[in-house]
Amino acid sequence: MKLSVIILAAGQGTRMKSVLPKVMHKLAGKPMLEHVYNRSVELGTDDIHIVYGHGGEHLHDYCSDFNVEWVLQDEQLGTAHAVQQASPHIDDDHIALILYGDVPLIKSSTLRTLIDNVTADTVSLLTVDLQDPGGYGRIVREDNEVIAIVEHKEATELQKKITEVNTGILAIQASFLNEYLNKIDNNNVQGEYYLTDLIELAVKDGKKILTSQPENMYEVEGVNDRNQLSRLERIKQQDLAEAIMAEGASVADPARVDIRGDLVIGNDSFIDINCIFEGKVSVGKNVTIGAGCVISDSTIADGCVIKPYSVIEKAIIDNNVEVGPFARLRPGTRLKQNSKVGNFVEVKNTQLGEGSKASHLTYLGDTDVGSKVNIGAGTITCNYDGANKHKTIIKDGAFIGSDSQLVAPVTIGENSTIGAGSTITRDTEDGALTLSRAAQKTIKGWEKPKKK
Ligand code: UD1
Numbered sequence: 430m431k432l433s434v435i436i437l438a439a440g441q442g443t444r445m446k447s448v449l450p451k452v453m454h455k456l457a458g459k460p461m462l463e464h465v466y467n468r469s470v471e472l473g474t475d476d477i478h479i480v481y482g483h484g485g486e487h488l489h490d491y492c493s494d495f496n497v498e499w500v501l502q503d504e505q506l507g508t509a510h511a512v513q514q515a516s517p518h519i520d521d522d523h524i525a526l527i528l529y530g531d532v533p534l535i536k537s538s539t540l541r542t543l544i545d546n547v548t549a550d551t552v553s554l555l556t557v558d559l560q561d562p563g564g565y566g567r568i569v570r571e572d573n574e575v576i577a578i579v580e581h582k583e584a585t586e587l588q589k590k591i592t593e594v595n596t597g598i599l600a601i602q603a604s605f606l607n608e609y610l611n612k613i614d615n616n617n618v619q620g621e622y623y624l625t626d627l628i629e630l631a632v633k634d635g636k637k638i639l640t641s642q643p644e645n646m647y648e649v650e651g652v653n654d655r656n657q658l659s660r661l662e663r664i665k666q667q668d669l670a671e672a673i674m675a676e677g678a679s680v681a682d683p684a685r686v687d688i689r690g691d692l693v694i695g696n697d698s699f700i701d702i703n704c705i706f707e708g709k710v711s712v713g714k715n716v717t718i719g720a721g722c723v724i725s726d727s728t729i730a731d732g733c734v735i736k737p738y739s740v741i742e743k744a745i746i747d748n749n750v751e752v753g754p755f756a757r758l759r760p761g762t763r764l765k766q767n768s769k770v771g772n773f774v775e776v777k778n779t780q781l782g783e784g785s786k787a788s789h790l791t792y793l794g795d796t797d798v799g800s801k802v803n804i805g806a807g808t809i810t811c812n813y814d815g816a817n818k819h820k821t822i823i824k825d826g827a828f829i830g831s832d833s834q835l836v837a838p839v840t841i842g843e844n845s846t847i848g849a850g851s852t853i854t855r856d857t858e859d860g861a862l863t864l865s866r867a868a869q870k871t872i873k874g875w876e877k878p879k880k881k
């Protein structure tokens with residue numbers, strides 16, 4: 430049977446105390462809804478329906494690249510009502526899988542087992558055993574067979590003692606889902622249409638309820654407030670760190686690394702404590718990333734050493750480059766093989782050629798630096814005239830003396846030298862020494878000012 434997925438995401442999540450719909454709150458850098466969407470895609474279906482209620486504009490904006498049907502549930506009248514907004518659009522002979530946008534850590538392996546249990550004669554239900562089942566729907570069994578789910582608020586004292594509870598996640602053939610949903614009413618304590626009433630209807634129709642359990646409890650934990658979100662965040666981070674280590678990279682402390690997006694990292698690389706990775710980051714083999722680095726949307730090739738407290742955004746770094754400590758690489762930075770960017774160096778929209786170095790206290794903006802260039806401490810490219818940005822070109826083999834200002838647009842000639850402390854406003858000749866500073870003079874017998 431083909432698979433269709435319905436993701437319920439209409440709840441506002443008042444306990445988040447946020448203008449954002451609950452499912453847009455981020456876990457490991459992605460909205461909770463995106464995690465559930467990704468797990469659905471992993472199951473190999475392209476028929477995914479998201480039932481939303483609040484903040485549709487946020488959802489559509491952020492999730493515009495999701496391949497899904499968006500279904501509006503205007504009023505939240507209960508989980509059965511929510512499912513019913515989407516289920517009539519699903520082919521009768523498909524399996525319908527119900528997921529929740531605020532249950533973000535569900536694993537596709539768990540869902541695979543659940544789906545495999547669905548036949549024309551069975552309904553598949555994910556349950557867990559809880560020491561403290563308070564609040565959850567209880568799984569009622571007779572002769573060991575599931576006969577109903579009773580919501581906590583409807584349960585008798587005896588039923589409240591049942592520790593097997595409903596996770597809400599279930600799979601069923603779509604034709605039966607629609608048939609049973611049509612029969613569900615809201616005659617209950619909460620005046621809601623309960624999806625859980627479906628179980629009793631299925632049993633009365635001669636269906637067997639097959640239950641399965643997730644490997645980990647956190648897979649079925651829902652997020653209602655920011656405290657629960659932060660707990661699941663740490664669980665997810667531990668998972669991501671373990672995945673990296675399984676691939677052959679080392680992490681100094683899995684509890685002190687944050688991957689907010691997608692990190693790919695090669696073997697024998699090492700991540701020290703308190704590093705943050707955002708967006709899509711790709712790191713090669715044998716790379717060392719020192720403590721406290723923040724790296725987003727960047728590529729770092731093999732053998733690089735990123736020293737502590739460097740901040741790297743939208744940069745491309747080739748093999749064997751050394752960066753930091755305390756370096757800032759801004760968007761459009763390209764560092765070629767064996768180059769070096771040292772402490773307190775800021776680089777923006779700039780290419781640094783093979784073997785070139787800017788080791789200390791420098792700003793390079795809108796600059797094209799050739800190979801084997803040495804940029805002395807305190808060099809500044811003056812790329813901005815207050816209105817427009819201009820380009821600096823530094824040709825191969827040039828040597829820029831310390832504390833120089835290169836006023837763009839300007840080109841520094843090949844193998845040329847700029848004397849320390851120069852302000853360069855015109856292009857310089859290849860191979861020559863150019864300097865612009867007053868000749869040194871000595872005033873003998875100079876008397877220091879005296880206090881009046
Ligand atoms: C539900 C189950 C309960 C189960 C528990 C697990 C029902 C009636 N009860 O209870 O058996 O133990 O989940 O967490 O299904 N939603 C909508 N539209 C609605 C109502 C809900 O989209 O009209 C979404 C919510 O955003 C939420 C999810 O469905 O993500 C669950 O709804 P909620 O009202 O929280 O159900 P519970 O009372 O937790």
Ligand code: CA
Nearest residue numbers: 531651652653
């Ligand atoms: Ca809930």
